[in-house]
Amino acid sequence: MSGTSLDGVDGVLCRWDESDRWHGVVAHVHQPFEADFQAQLLALQASGPDELHRAALAGNALARRYAEVVERLLQQAAMPASQVRAVGAHGQTVRHQPLAFDGVGYTSQINNPALLAERCGIDVIADFRSRDLAAGGQGAPLVPTFHHAVFGDPNRTLALVNIGGISNLTLLQAGLAPRGWDVGPGNVLMDLWTIRHLGRTYDEGGRWAASGQVLPGLLNALLAEPFLALSPPKSTGRDLFHASWLDAHLARSARSAEPADVQATLCAYTAQSIAGDLLRLQLQVDELLVCGGGALNGELMRQLQAALARTPVLSSDERGLPPLQVEAAAFAWLAHQHLRRQAASEPAVTGARGPRILGCCYPGY
Template sequence: LYIGLMSGTSVDGVDGVLARLAHGQPPQVLASASLDMPAALRAELLALNQSGADELARAALAANALARLYADTAARLLDASGLAPRDVIAIGAHGQTVRHRPDSGYTVQLNAPALLAELSGIDVVADFRSRDVAAGGQGAPLVPPFHAAIFGAPQARAVLNLGGIANVTLLAPGAPVRGFDTGPANVLLDGWCQRHLNQPFDADGRWAASGKVLAPLLEALIAGEPWFALPPPKSTGRDLFNMRWLDDRLAACDGPRPAPEDVQATLQRLTARTVANAIDAAAAGVTEIYVCGGGARNGALMRELAYCLQRPVHPTDALGVPAQQVEALAFAWLAHSFTERRPAGLPDVTGARAPRILGALYPA
């Protein structure tokens, strides 16, 4: 039994699963839980994506607060399943990414795994990205080998994760597993919605649906960002795609300031278009797209994806794994891979020199 915990780029909460895992067998989820990110902690984690005063102390305190939220999530999973800490082999806890600069040889995930081990009474596996980066890789995305293990099929398919950032896994029979980030998913949509509606996200894309896509702005956003044209392996995060990125590009546009709802509609199309462009360029033969992450619950975004991809788009629920559980389950699987000493880093995905065992152990 393993617990997987994930708080993603959207910084909206923690998802957790308790699962039975055995090599070569499908995972069995015994319990799941989601806790909202407290507003003050969310604000601090977002602020720590940029340099600021006393950031080392602030980062340490935020990491401790996050570990306590992780521990609360783990406790809920144990309560829901009637199990005790001694029944669980390990917790896989990703932490909160606040810097991701593999081009400079580092990546930073705020976490306090020693505190989590102390609070939960369970061994903790954390720091999954660093070894891959040390081996010359991007350290991301981490989930393609897990997607291959549970979603592989006789036909070519793509598994798309829509968190703050979008990443895609390309699965084809007899071919190496491939995967990479495609660009922003919810990070800009959420930021723009928070600024103008004071809401954490655009529920079901209703605000975007009230606006219209501004084709010149869309083309400027895509053409004006060199990252989109980079070949895989590649990864990104809030270091690049943030509200400052958007504000700079809006300021450079000619003509009157666009209506906020039109910008939201355009950002939604940006997510769908950049995903479609990436899949078409890397795997035009893909016929099925399955979506996980928070974006899978946005009906308007799912329709945009189907329009841009010109293919059926379904949540991973259709494959038996609820979209909201996939990433947490992936970190339970990564913890299992670590304890079994199985390499979970894929050079074809991250560009590392060779497969590496990912993670570091904090015994209870």
């Protein structure tokens, strides 16, 4: 998995038994993106010269990085490629416009799954989102069905939030289909601001945010973003939350603000967006599990817990799956569902006309 944070590739090797019961993660590899490749991917988030050519070459380069991660996973697990049934390869989302323009819209993930299959000699399942779009859905988020399979508890109401570049929330209630939607920015604005002012790719532990003061006027302006008030199903990405969006808000509400205070406000924005969605449900949620890079941001976790005083806020690590492995494991699970010819989308999440088998298979031989 390589997500909207654009920080690199997380790969996991997952095991199922002969009865198709998930037995968890066997190995995990993280491979960061080099700064120049990260810049290439970021540039493809907006229209530019010769972008079809640039996207095709970036897809090739991404597939080579995926292949390197697969090789490292197999080495770590001392496992031959012949024992792996498939690789689930999501690709890198560069545009996400579901239901827009013509009623179907599109979602675009650069990738070259054929090249990945050729490099690995393993079947590759890719293009997970477009089938849901064709059925009238958002194509996102796709992880709630995995969350339900792995974390669901018949005796408790649980929520999970994946805080990558974008935050997406899953609600698991006993006896009900999972619900889920994109909340809004996760790390994307905080990372952008950290790169701009500190020259680092992220605010480690949220310490820079913790050093500043929240700017109420800016926070209220950010919270007034119309996307946050939309009812699910809904999904978003860098198409909406990007540098120009942030700069326009700063020009109106915080022109001369200290950079640390802006970072503190962006951290509060992510926390309050998530907490606000949960509080509006007016449900007694027994536990909020946090995964993705946001789970490693101590200040963000502190703010989430402060906003949700009655709900314990825990890292997914506390329930057996480290936060940086969850989304990659979800796409392994989606690939497994494809191999079983089992639907993996949830209409209550994406708004599609029904559940669908997701992905396309590129044989490894």
